[in-house]
Structures are given as structure tokens and as C-alpha cells.
Amino acid sequence: MKKLVALLALACAFNAHAADKLIVGASPTPHAEILEKLKPMLAKEGVELNIKIYTDYVQPNVQLAEKHIDANFFQHKPFMDEFNRTRGTSIASVSEIFVAPFGAYSSKIKNIADLKNGAVVAIPNDAVNGGRALQLLHQAGVIVLADPTSTKSTVKEISSNPKNVTIKQLEAPMLPRVLGEVDLAVINTTFALEAKLNPTTDALFLEGNKTSFANLLAARADNKDSPAMQKLAAALRSPESAAFMKERFKGAIVPVF
Numbered sequence: 001m002k003k004l005v006a007l008l009a010l011a012c013a014f015n016a017h018a019a020d021k022l023i024v025g026a027s028p029t030p031h032a033e034i035l036e037k038l039k040p041m042l043a044k045e046g047v048e049l050n051i052k053i054y055t056d057y058v059q060p061n062v063q064l065a066e067k068h069i070d071a072n073f074f075q076h077k078p079f080m081d082e083f084n085r086t087r088g089t090s091i092a093s094v095s096e097i098f099v100a101p102f103g104a105y106s107s108k109i110k111n112i113a114d115l116k117n118g119a120v121v122a123i124p125n126d127a128v129n130g131g132r133a134l135q136l137l138h139q140a141g142v143i144v145l146a147d148p149t150s151t152k153s154t155v156k157e158i159s160s161n162p163k164n165v166t167i168k169q170l171e172a173p174m175l176p177r178v179l180g181e182v183d184l185a186v187i188n189t190t191f192a193l194e195a196k197l198n199p200t201t202d203a204l205f206l207e208g209n210k211t212s213f214a215n216l217l218a219a220r221a222d223n224k225d226s227p228a229m230q231k232l233a234a235a236l237r238s239p240e241s242a243a244f245m246k247e248r249f250k251g252a253i254v255p256v257f
Contacts, residue, residue, distance in 0.1 A: 022049055022070045022228050023071075024069065024072060025059075025060040025071070026053065026054065026072065027053075027074040027190045027194075028194055029193045029194055030098075030189075030190070030193060030245070030249055031215070032053055033248065034097075034241060034245065035049060035073060035236075036051060037240075038232075038235045038236065042231060045231045046231075047228045054072075054074065057126065060072040061083050061087070061218075062087075064218065064219070065090075065220070070229070071218060071229060072217075072218050072219075073217050073236075074190065074215070075216065075218065077093055077096075077213075078132075079126070080093065080218055082126075082127055090221050092219060092221050094218060094219050094229055096256050096257075097214070097215055097216060097237065097241075097255070098214065098253045098254055098256055099211055099215070100213075100215055100253045101189060101206045101207040101252075101254070102132055102187070102188065102189070102206070103186070103192060103197075103206045103207070104140065104184055104185070104187075104204050104206075105202060105203055106179070106185070111204065112142070112205055115165070115184060116163070116183065118163070118165070118166070119165045119184060120165070120181075120184075121167055121182065121183060122168045122169075122178055123168070123169055123170075123185075123186045124170070124171075124172040124186070124188065125169035127152060129188060130169060131153045131154070132207075133186035135153065136186055136205070137186065139205075140205050142163065143158050143161050143162075144160035144162075145157050146159045165183075165184075172187075176192065176194070189253060192252075198250070198252060199251075200250060215253075217232065217236055237255075241255070
């Protein structure tokens with residue numbers, strides 16, 4: 001009987017420990033770097049964090065929906081909502097963490113005023129980030145959108161194109177790689193940082209910090225309120241996390257807490 005009680009106690013202890021393991025999918029930078037920094041803090045809270053790196057914007061949500069990972073940290077709410085709508089998933093926000101302003105970059109000009117007539121401008125080809133890029137080009141005066149407030153604008157909604165620019169839509173990870181082949185590229189901060197571009201010094205112009213595109217920790221409806229997930233959210237929104245973001249990324253990302 002004593003042996004049975006001991007075995008049951010061990011089983012319960014094992015299950016409790018296993019429940020505090022989290023596998024989180026993340027972009028290499030800044031997301032995975034932030035998570036890596038928080039591992040010791042979470043370990044003290046009894047949470048073992050396993051970070052899985054993704055270099056695209058589809059698999060982190062697919063893997064989360066299929067329960068191969070517990071959470072992901074790479075996207076903003078408009079992107080998540082569009083993914084849920086088109087894929088029939090129910091990925092949910094746990095907490096907003098930081099804003100990563102979109103930037104427009106060029107290896108050919110130093111000022112947006114020097115953008116030539118007929119220039120080629122590259123933007124992301126997914127619906128949400130494409131619309132966001134067009135909003136930024138509108139703000140910079142490169143194009144005029146019929147509805148500048150819409151996050152889902154497409155090239156069809158360009159009402160005026162004073163410089164006759166050609167909009168080239170590419171996979172977001174490809175944008176830094178084609179910088180030398182186009183006149184201007186609107187690049188997500190995630191991929192800009194991976195390409196060693198500093199948004200605060202290298203971008204010709206940046207999106208403002210007041211945006212609906214805050215990067216968030218996402219999970220499924222069935223696990224977003226678990227104790228381990230809430231501990232992770234608290235760590236991501238901690239003073240230590242904010243200090244690391246500010247020191248490591250020098251304003252390229254801005255905490256929203």
C-alpha cells in the first residue's frame with residue numbers, strides 16, 4: 001500500500017511538473033531573444049520554457065492550432081484575426097507586449113523626397129501587413145489611399161500615385177534580401193533586425209508608436225488562461241523585460257505596458 005501511495009505521489013508530481021512546461025514558437029529576433037532572456041525568471045516560477053524558432057508567418061499559427069506548441073510570440077492582432085478568419089482557427093491573444101514600427105528602407109536613396117518617378121517599391125504580400133505597408137506609404141506621401149484608415153487596403157485602393165511607383169508584393173522574409181534590387185522596401189521590424197537593419201537609424205521613415213499592430217503572446221482558447229501561460233505573460237510584461245527591450249533594441253521596439 002505504501003508503495004502504491006508513493007507511486008501515485010510521484011505520478012502527481014511528474015504531471016504537475018509536465019503541466020508547467022511551455023513550448024513557445026517565436027521569430028528569431030526580437031521575440032526569441034526576449035523569451036531567452038526570461039528563461040531564468042520563469043524557471044524560478046516553476047515554468048520550463050522551450051523556444052521553437054520559426055522564420056515564416058504561417059507555421060507558428062498552424063503548429064499552435066494543431067497543438068504541437070503551446071503558444072506563439074511573433075504576430076499582431078490584425079494578422080491573428082485574419083488568420084483565424086481564413087483558416088477557421090480560434091487562436092487568442094493572451095497579452096500585448098510591444099510595438100515594432102514598420103519601416104521603409106532603401107539602399108539607393110537617403111531621403112524619401114529623392115524617390116524617382118517609376119520607382120519599384122516592395123511590400124509584404126499577406127493581406128494585413130500589405131495593407132499596413134500601404135498605410136505607411138500613404139503617410140509618407142508616396143501614394144494616396146482611398147481609405148487611409150483601413151488596415152486591409154490593397155493596391156486597388158490606391159487613388160493617386162504621383163510618382164507612378166510600381167508596387168511589388170513579396171513574402172515578408174524576402175524583403176531585406178531584395179533591398180538592392182528595388183528602390184524602396186517596407187519591412188517588418190522582425191525581418192529588418194534579422195538583416196542587421198536598425199529601424200531607428202536605417203529606415204527612411206517609420207510608422208508611429210500609436211498603432212493597432214502591437215505584437216502579442218498568443219495561445220489557444222483552451223490554454224490561454226493556464227497558470228503557466230499567465231506566468232509567461234507576466235514575465236513578458238515585467239520591468240526586467242521592458243529594460244531588456246530598451247537596452248537591446250535601442251528603440252526599434254517599444255513596450256506597450
